[in-house]
Amino acid sequence: MLQAIKRICGDPLGLVGLFLVALMVLSAVLASVIAPYDPIALNIIDRLQGPSFKHLLGTDQLGRDLFSRVLFGGQVALKIALISISIALCIGVVLGMIAGFGPRWLDNIIMLLFDTIRSFPTVMFALATVALVGPSLSTVVVIIVITSIPTYGRVVRTQTLSIKSNEYIQAELAMGASTFRILSMHLLPNVVGPLFILASMDIPTVIALEAGLSFLGMGVKPPTPSWGSILNDGYNLIRNTPWPIIAGSIPLVLVTLGFTFLGESLRDLIDPKLRKSL
Amino acid sequence: MSKNVLTIRNLSVNYQTDQGTLQAMRNVNIDVPKGSIVGVVGESGCGKSTLISTIIRLLATNADIPNGEVDFEGRDILTLSEDEMRKLRGDRLSIVFQDPMSSLNPVLTIGKQMTDIQYRDKKTMAQKRQRSINMLESVGIPDPASRLNQYPHEFSGGMRQRIAIAMALQAEPSLLIADEPTTALDATLEVQIIHLLKQLQSTIGCSVLFISHHLGVIAELCDYVVVIYAGEVVEEGTVSDVFKRPQHPYTEKLLECDPANIAQKTRELPTIPGNVPDLVSLPSGCIFKDRCHTKIDRCDNERPQRIDAADKHYVSCHLRSPQ
Amino acid sequence: MSVLEVNDLRVRFRVQSPLQALVRGNADPFIDAVRQVSFSIEEGKTFTLVGESGSGKSTLALAVARLLPSAEGSIKFNGSEVTSMSDSELMDYRKQISMMWQNPVGSLSPRMKVGSLITEPYKIHGLNDRDRKAEGRRLLEMVGLPAHFSQRYPHQLSGGQARRVGVARALALSPKLIIADEPTAGLDVSVQGEILNLLNKVQDDLGVSMFVITHNLNVVRHISDHTAIMYLGRFLEIGPTDTLFAEPKHPYTSALLAANPEPDPDALREQLELKGEVPSLLNRPSGCEFHTRCPFVQSQCKDALPELAGEESHHYRCYFPIAE
Ligand SMILES: Nc1ncnc2c1ncn2[C@@H]1O[C@H](COP(=O)(O)OP(=O)(O)OP(=O)(O)O)[C@@H](O)[C@H]1O
Ligand SMILES: Nc1ncnc2c1ncn2[C@@H]1O[C@H](COP(=O)(O)OP(=O)(O)OP(=O)(O)O)[C@@H](O)[C@H]1O
Ligand code: SF4
Ligand SMILES: [Mg+2]
Numbered sequence A: 001m002l003q004a005i006k007r008i009c010g011d012p013l014g015l016v017g018l019f020l021v022a023l024m025v026l027s028a029v030l031a032s033v034i035a036p037y038d039p040i041a042l043n044i045i046d047r048l049q050g051p052s053f054k055h056l057l058g059t060d061q062l063g064r065d066l067f068s069r070v071l072f073g074g075q076v077a078l079k080i081a082l083i084s085i086s087i088a089l090c091i092g093v094v095l096g097m098i099a100g101f102g103p104r105w106l107d108n109i110i111m112l113l114f115d116t117i118r119s120f121p122t123v124m125f126a127l128a129t130v131a132l133v134g135p136s137l138s139t140v141v142v143i144i145v146i147t148s149i150p151t152y153g154r155v156v157r158t159q160t161l162s163i164k165s166n167e168y169i170q171a172e173l174a175m176g177a178s179t180f181r182i183l184s185m186h187l188l189p190n191v192v193g194p195l196f197i198l199a200s201m202d203i204p205t206v207i208a209l210e211a212g213l214s215f216l217g218m219g220v221k222p223p224t225p226s227w228g229s230i231l232n233d234g235y236n237l238i239r240n241t242p243w244p245i246i247a248g249s250i251p252l253v254l255v256t257l258g259f260t261f262l263g264e265s266l267r268d269l270i271d272p273k274l275r276k277s278l
Numbered sequence B: 001m002s003k004n005v006l007t008i009r010n011l012s013v014n015y016q017t018d019q020g021t022l023q024a025m026r027n028v029n030i031d032v033p034k035g036s037i038v039g040v041v042g043e044s045g046c047g048k049s050t051l052i053s054t055i056i057r058l059l060a061t062n063a064d065i066p067n068g069e070v071d072f073e074g075r076d077i078l079t080l081s082e083d084e085m086r087k088l089r090g091d092r093l094s095i096v097f098q099d100p101m102s103s104l105n106p107v108l109t110i111g112k113q114m115t116d117i118q119y120r121d122k123k124t125m126a127q128k129r130q131r132s133i134n135m136l137e138s139v140g141i142p143d144p145a146s147r148l149n150q151y152p153h154e155f156s157g158g159m160r161q162r163i164a165i166a167m168a169l170q171a172e173p174s175l176l177i178a179d180e181p182t183t184a185l186d187a188t189l190e191v192q193i194i195h196l197l198k199q200l201q202s203t204i205g206c207s208v209l210f211i212s213h214h215l216g217v218i219a220e221l222c223d224y225v226v227v228i229y230a231g232e233v234v235e236e237g238t239v240s241d242v243f244k245r246p247q248h249p250y251t252e253k254l255l256e257c258d259p260a261n262i263a264q265k266t267r268e269l270p271t272i273p274g275n276v277p278d279l280v281s282l283p284s285g286c287i288f289k290d291r292c293h294t295k296i297d298r299c300d301n302e303r304p305q306r307i308d309a310a311d312k313h314y315v316s317c318h319l320r321s322p323q
Numbered sequence C: 001m002s003v004l005e006v007n008d009l010r011v012r013f014r015v016q017s018p019l020q021a022l023v024r025g026n027a028d029p030f031i032d033a034v035r036q037v038s039f040s041i042e043e044g045k046t047f048t049l050v051g052e053s054g055s056g057k058s059t060l061a062l063a064v065a066r067l068l069p070s071a072e073g074s075i076k077f078n079g080s081e082v083t084s085m086s087d088s089e090l091m092d093y094r095k096q097i098s099m100m101w102q103n104p105v106g107s108l109s110p111r112m113k114v115g116s117l118i119t120e121p122y123k124i125h126g127l128n129d130r131d132r133k134a135e136g137r138r139l140l141e142m143v144g145l146p147a148h149f150s151q152r153y154p155h156q157l158s159g160g161q162a163r164r165v166g167v168a169r170a171l172a173l174s175p176k177l178i179i180a181d182e183p184t185a186g187l188d189v190s191v192q193g194e195i196l197n198l199l200n201k202v203q204d205d206l207g208v209s210m211f212v213i214t215h216n217l218n219v220v221r222h223i224s225d226h227t228a229i230m231y232l233g234r235f236l237e238i239g240p241t242d243t244l245f246a247e248p249k250h251p252y253t254s255a256l257l258a259a260n261p262e263p264d265p266d267a268l269r270e271q272l273e274l275k276g277e278v279p280s281l282l283n284r285p286s287g288c289e290f291h292t293r294c295p296f297v298q299s300q301c302k303d304a305l306p307e308l309a310g311e312e313s314h315h316y317r318c319y320f321p322i323a324e
């Protein structure tokens, strides 16, 4: 672990990534402490102001403090990303291991399912779902879960297949170990490494998707702050003031870059085969 | 110097462990003359695989090299860049690993892997495939053409090992390093591989660094032999010198322990009593002293130097030093 | 009494999918990796299996442990049929047998430490009453590894050390039958002697039976009571080890004995040179399956498979056995 941190610090991009991610996580977690205002408190008198000491990033058309809204928007984005990716990971791992370890026919069915889901473009699928059940936070989560399960499931399945033929799995079977024990004690630990990297690189995609849906008014319902809805408000006000657009897009860009850098540097670190290949 | 393909000088390797620094190899000198086959023997865990990993620069992440140089065809391998090293491996320098599965990708067919490693050659796919078939044939894999479409786990242990050998030979390297390549083979195939290596040596002038516990194979195949004990070279010389007139007590014991040398059937095979010293806290004096049957007082405190016992026959033991 | 009795065993692998077989018009998309194999192991005795690489030795071992299904034949362990055991019977069976694997590092789960690896059998079989740490130390000591090795991961072991860990794990539950696939490959002669002495000692103390697969003929001579020689999935010769070594009847056996390299640089071997290729399981030779390489082949050999014949316990499959 210590070595891992040392190695990341040796990689400048990784370090930048780590810093940005840490910044985002900290500010999201501590949003209620840091934020100077209530993100949904209206203050019509101060509406559409530029940055000042009173309002670091200015205010929107309803006079809400943009800095506070960005902080709480980050909280919402992170919450959605973490919840939906964790759920997708769990389901993906289970399905992937069943597909890889179980009988051939089950494998075929699960793979067919994955391929079907993946053949829909994500955005189309999202629009259709929202149209059907209406926009809400949980709809966003469900959409992300369903569309990312196949990616994780496939990775887990490939890993499972390659580990399954190893002698140590046979050795476990010979000692009488149950399938559950083999899956949980011997397969899982060897599968999760690459998966976490994949997931960490997925976080920015999910955040962008949430922002996109909210921008279209199909994600988080107002007045809950979201980077997407901040952008949407800003878009409508672009003739009056550029600040809401700037306030909504900067964190989005930084967070995407941060997670991508970190993910790549983690991948080089954890996957020794990539470094050690002949 | 230039007569040697590989010259190792004063090489040490350490592993960082929870118990402290494990000195897996200390001040090792080895020469591999051009066109010759050098055997390495020694106790399990004495550092043979470590030696190989150092030469091909694939040491574990907790290893470091405090001193030494590894000169391969006039270049110090330890100072090459990662890129230059990659170019050497699998071209001038081929390896057969102790664990054949580690050099085979479980999810690709053998055929794919064997044609993939020929990426340097500008040949058609069919030619590459044919070459793979020929190589598999020469290591005695029956029905090679249809076998190319199978996955590693569908082969027996010995077959995987032979596939690994075939892949290493495909490149016609100038140095082939083989870590116990014949352990999983039966006697007739072992002999076949020995012939194959000898033939390779005479046709393309390839040198071989050959690690094996099978003293019979070493005797049969090698020109020179290096005996390692607990990370130090204790004896080195031509095979006939070392096997006929072993100078170091360890070599002597090792030869005695070989069940092939024991005519009478027994349920109590000879062993060398005692244990390998702890490489984390090395004892003073001779590394073999605790298990030596001819120990003298000097052995306890003073480390024996490498001395000439005969022409090209070196040994590190106080019993052989002139004093 | 026989601990293990194997009768007419056959193990097959599918080498073509049903579709491929249909397209190529191949009626039999299987290979027989083990064919017509019969033998028994007496209590407290050692049976060794020698044979060409790829001849089906490991497959036979896996089938005996029921890690591979057998297509035909029976396997009896202490009188009960292994091939038809229920899950719970199988669990009990696997408690009484243990395996030592051909690949020492590869058979150890890479993310577990040695300490947990060797005490795994206790966990699997729910034996929680024992002090696992103490057991771990006892086992490590038994195979001659220092106690601090329990903190190491498999990749931090040398090949020989990993093999000792495998031995320790195999001995954990004091099994009735040990199936050892190449137990001494990759060990120096001294450690090899230690491991074999250890196995011999366990056998003498606990009366364990052993099924040992090895290539090392020098070892066979010292440890085994009965030996079988396998070729293309069949036994070519089977009999008491001493007899087999003294008077090999089958040409392949005598070629094997002659090929065994001796640790003498000037040794001139009177070699019985085997010519030709190792045949493929996909395409078994007609008649005696060894005829493509046999130095004594006659036209009769190419027609029909010779039956196992011979006197008392020494049997061989050859029309022209080597005369004394
Ligand atoms: N990554 C590692 N971390 C710590 N110790 C290690 C590591 N790799 C090897 N060792 C130790 O270094 C010593 C030398 O190991 P090495 O694998 O080179 O032995 P070897 O001579 O190849 O043995 P064998 O003949 O059994 O394969 C051993 O004591 C081993 O336990
Ligand atoms: N899963 C599998 N699918 C298809 N064929 C297989 C499979 N496993 C083994 N075989 C084939 O069965 C034959 C016997 O293999 P086995 O592993 O039993 O040989 P072995 O006698 O143990 O050889 P070695 O001494 O080299 O380990 C080989 O031809 C091998 O290719
Ligand atoms: S120097 Fe002494 S202890 Fe060392 S091997 Fe020689 S006689 Fe034995
Ligand atoms: Mg080794």
Ligand SMILES: [Mg+2]
Pocket: B156, B157, B158, C057, C058, C059, C102, C181
């Ligand atoms: Mg095998």
